[in-house]
Amino acid sequence: MSDELFILLSRQINEVLTAATVIVAVSMLLYNLSHGPRDRVTRASSVLLGCVSAIYVGDVLVAISRAPQTVESLLRLQWLGIAFAPAALFHLSDALLATTGLQSRGRRRRAVRVLYAFATLFFILAISTDLIVRDLLMRPLEIMQAGALFPLFVIYFGIASLFAFNNVLRARRRCLTRATYRRMTYLLFALVTPMAGTFPFSLLLPSLKEADAALLWLLINIGNLGIVLMLAFMAYPLAFFGPKKPDRMIKAELLSFLLRGPITGIAVLVVILYVPRLSFFGIPSEALMPFVAVATVMGLQWLFTIIIPIIEQKLIYTEDQEQARQLQALSQHLLTRDDAKQLLEATLAAICDYLRVPSAFVISLNGEKVTLEQQVGPLQPTLEALERAHLSALLQINSSLENGAQAHADSLRLVAWQSFWLIALRSNRGGRLIGALGIWARNTTPDLQAEEEAVFRVLYQRAARVLDDMRLQAELFANLEDIIETSAAVGLESESVRYGNAAEAARLTDPAALDSATEFSEVIWGALRDYWGGARLTDSRLLRLQQVQAQLAEQSGDAAKAVRAVLNSAIEALKPQGAYSLTSAEWMLYNILDLRFIKGQKVRDVARKLAMSDADFYRKQRIAVERVTQVILGREKQLNAERIS
Structure with a gap:
């Protein structure tokens, strides 16, 4: 192979590697910004990735530029990243060291500011003078020559890099667990990447000759390939900083992001660069290229959909993650309330179509409380009529019935009521009455034929299963809310514990910093009682909260308005998604808080509107106040964590 052909191929490979470096660096930057921008390590690594991106974007633009003035301007602008x-x-090294509990006493923070000041100075000198770089060379490749003050930059770069490496080495020594020690070791070696990828080695070379071009391009491509791989490798340990999630979730998200982001981007880049240079059966390659690019994206997404679960099974959800796999399967099979209503609607529509009746409905029963869950058709009973009907007695249901076989024997006993035929819907868990299905009566007495009865049996039992699942999953979701809130609180401290900073984690949950949940719940209860004015609204323990202090500035120093804003925000956080309902179980706690405290209605009026006894109201009111307390305490812990980081 001649030198000219080798150099041509090397240039083309360099285009791909340089663009791939940009794609990986920018992708990691975007990943950081969307997965923990408030974390100090994430912010510092984002700045570093931004520097790498700026340098390699400049290389890409230089490769496609021909005018010497444009090339020189781009090479000088690259110093935004280099400096x-x-x-x-x-x-970044200072932030990593701080995660292990060795907080800066001022010297490292001052050093960071001084280094950024030097960086600004070198950048200004590089773009406006010849003191750092001078005299553009266009052959054998586009480079600048070193200026008079370039040795000062080398000293600055060397000192900063050595101290950064030493900081990460110290952080590695302070890690006490195998996992954190291993990840910090990865980072220690990965930091070589930005050192090698951002230093302008070309300025150290003597005058280049055409004969040296082949060797130089070979070295450049080897270096760029190593930088691409090391940048992708560096993404793994950095991903564990910032997100307050279990390690398995971080790994799964990172895997999906790398495959669907940088890998797909690089594949499309190769198509765009090389397909126009090929010919297929006489078809113009320029016209074919968009179709090949789209096919590449679609094919890769199809491939990733198949292989990601396999990779997760092998590398993430291993044998010791059986519970995690079960939770993942649970999330795929759970029915939301909207899902259940859609299934009920489809079932009722099928019943109406098959039996040739205009209307049908499903209600749920909780004691004497009636909730209209779904209806189809224009002819429907009113909720008041259903409540007055005493449906349990009408359907001749013995509330103590526990025999599932007997319940099944009675399952097709239709009862005429007004203009409808009703049939009881029972739980599969003991045959307990959970609701009723009503269809428009074709006759004064039920007259289903044998074939109609067989189809109706299947459809009404499907409705019973859906209604039973709705109840079961409502109980599950109620428990999940507590689990999620507890897990979120644990997540706030996980970052400190993960990297050996137990003292830092203790500060986030110090009982002296925040009152116990029980005591603080009483404070919140008093503030809600005095929501529209009273001494308890401005309790000193509430005024010490960071979120209240933040609201004081927005409320012109009015303490009552500030506390009221915090309480209202916490109540709104409990507001469910979807259409408003007074009778739905998921709206119960929000309705109690809204009607009782925000709107100031009396206990008896609120209990009557929500169809519950006074005793039941007081019990649920206590739960609602505890939920508000959990929201406020959770936000306060998060603010403390952000302040520390």
Whole structure:
């Protein structure tokens, strides 16, 4: 192979590798910004990735530029990344060291500021003078020559990099668990990537000759390939900083992101660069290229959909993650309330079509409380009429019935009521009455034929199963809310514990910093009682909250308005999704808080509207106040964590 052909191929490979570096760096930057921008390590690594992106975007633009003035301007603008990279590297190392519990006493923070000041100075000198870089060379490749003050930059780069490496080495020594020690080791070696990828080695070379071009391009491509791989490798340990999630979730999200983001982007880039240079059966390659690019994206997404579950099974959800797999399967099979209503609607529509009746409905029964769950057709009974009908007695249901076989024997006993035929819907868990299905009566007495009865049996039992699942999953979701809130609180401390900073984690949950949940719940209860004015609304323990302090500025220093805004925000956080309902179980706690405290209605009036006894109201009111307390305490812990980080 001649040198000219080798150089041509090397240039084309360099285009791909340089663009791939940009894709990986920018993808990691976007991943950081969307998965923990408030974390100090994430912010510092984002600055470093931004520097790498700026340098390699410049290389891409230089490769497609021909005018010497444009090339020189781009090479000077690259110094935005080159000059700031050492400062960002030290900034990242300081943040990593702080995660292990060794907080800066001021010296490291001052060093970060000084390094950023030097970076700004070098960047200004590089773009406006010849003191850092000078005299553009266009052959054998586009480079600048070193200026008079370039040795000062080398000293700055070397000192910042050495201290950054030393900080990460110290952080690695402080890690006490195998997992954190291993990840910090990965970072220690991965930090070589930005050091090697951002330093302008070309300025150290003597005058280049055409004969050296082949060797130079070979070295450049080997270096760029290593940088692409190391950037992708660096994404793994950095992903564990910031997100307050279990490790398995972080791994799964990172795997999906890398495959669907950078890998797909690089594949499309290769198509765009090389398909126009090929010919297929006489078809113009330029016309074919968009179709090949789209086919590449679609094919890769189909492939990833197949292989991601397999990779997760092998690398993430291993044998010791059986519970995680069960939770993943649970999330795929759970029915939301909207899902259940759609199934009920489809079932009722099928009943109406098959029996040739205009209307049907499903109600749920909880004691004497009646809830209209779904209806089809224009002819429907009113909720008041259903409540007055005493349906349990009408359907001749013995509330103590526990025999499932007997319930099944009675399952097709239709009862005429007004203009409808009613049939009881029972739970599969003991045959307990949970509701009723009504269809428009074709006659004064039920007259289903044998074939109609067989089809109706299947459809009404399907409705019973859906209604039973709705009840079961409502109980499950009620328990899941507590689990999720507890897990979120644990997640706030997980970052500190994960990297050995137990003292930091203790500060987030120090009982002296925040009152116990029980005591604080009483404070919230008093503030809600005095929501529209009273001494308990401005309790000193509430005024010490960071979220209240933040609201004081927005409320012109009015303490009562600030506390009221925090309480209202916490109540709104409990508001369910979907259409408003006074009778739905998922709206119960929000309705109690809204009607009792925000709107100031009396206990008896609220209980009557929500169709519950006074005793039941007081019990649920206590639960609602505890939920508000959990929301406020959770937000306060998160603010404390952000302040510390």
